[in-house]
Amino acid sequence: MIVAVMAALLVTMVLALARAFVGPGRYNRILAINMFGTKTVLFVAVAGFLFGRPEFLDIGILYALVNFVAVVAVLRLTHYDDDLADDLADDLADDLADEPATDGEDRA
């Protein structure tokens, strides 16, 4: 049973990773990474039981803590910085015209 839970966690990690890669925009990525972080907490806990080493749980507590600090830091330090809409437009422009724009910027 614990193996099945482990498999479920790994599948969820991959799904969250896909969302973190695709985005779009900052908030979707933060959300996905935060979820990935809590899944690693569970991963460590379940791995401790799977391999009979429950002292792994200390590490789980630490992950839960630093994950929260990282999310707060992301929110705080990126919040006032630049406009999200600009960023989204930027991302889009990048995806649409990657290489030609590259050379243009180089000449300029």
Add this chain to the structure above:
Amino acid sequence: MIVLDIASVVLLAAGALFVVSGGVGLLRFPDFYTRVHAAGITDSAGAGLILLGLLLRTPSWETGVRLLVIMLFLALTGPTASYVLAFAARRDGVPIWREGDPRR
């Protein structure tokens, strides 16, 4: 003992189901705000049930205490992170999806 084992298996299975369905939701829901719901489910229901399931098969009380601490920590930080994220996104003007809009 067998009752505990069965209860633990049920809890773990339910938790795994919540976790995977939340993951699928995170990928398939149409916009950021709906995805917060999907991610929130895995942090609260999924994590809570899995940790409870593990709690029923702890070898010693020290392990149980650590599991409870993790549970408390996740129960406090998970919803807070979701709330703060949604709040900040709203303030930054991330648009809300309505029926018929394209996915984003």
Add this chain to the structure above:
Amino acid sequence: MTVFTLINISLLAILVATALTVSRLRALYEAAMLSALFSLVTACLFVLLDAVDVAFTEAAVGVGISTVLLLGGLALTRSREAVTPRRRRLPGAAVAILAGGTLVYASQDLPAFGSADSPVQRHPLTDTYLHQSQEDIGIPNTVTSVLASYRGLDTLGELLVVFTAGVAVLALLGPLAHPVDARRRDDLDLVDYRVLRVISAMLMPFILLFALYVLFHGDFGPGGGFQAGVIFAAGFVLYGLVFGLDKAQQVVPRVVLWALIPFGLLLYLGVGVVNMLLGGSFLDYDTLSSDPAAGQHLGILLVESAIGITVAAVMTTVFFSFANRRATR
């Protein structure tokens, strides 16, 4: 194929995918966040390899502190990577492929995973550390015995590196920097988020308690001075982020932080000097007490606390120095 191998392979695949995505992203905030994710996965791999102390450090430093510092640094500069012209990508690709190829080639010399007759396993010193340390020092976690006692001088060197980094950041961004550059940033708190404030205030005592637990439990399980120092720093950083830097600096004034940076190092050195005065060699804790084992316990405790103090002070100072500046774009 065993479950263990399967889990390892899936984690490795996740790691590779993350690395590729980080190199592809040009939005640097997002890249910094994904590098935190990379650290989390690496830490999971360390957990599976039973390297719990390393996993502890990787998680605390990689996710907690370096993400915060990277984001703090990015907040001061542009947050988008400049475009590299295609012509200049070629040399980079050549170097990357060459270095990667060399590493893959060199990895063939490594002993097989979990091999019982690798040089590390067969060396007599391994046996000494694992068995003799139980009689010499009597601490269950051998990693702590090796780190703080047997290789105490190496650890002192590591602490010196941390100290130097802290002094360097202070020299560039701290009180010695040009006063015009050291302007305050106006808005640095999350006071609008009431829930966050309440929850963070509730969590603070637990975070500090957990840091103390990690510091003093390092003899028995994963943890020790470095990890505890980083957790302390993460707690202060969280406080500063949520309640504003002014409040955080009321709690821990900067001068105190600056004084604590050399204090830890001096405490470490002081333990060594006291050992010499008591007739032993440098960092030979046996002399600290009439019973050698008790002396070792005391010495390790002092040294670990010294490490924790310096690391926490350096990390917190670096963060405050970054966060106190206004972006100069």
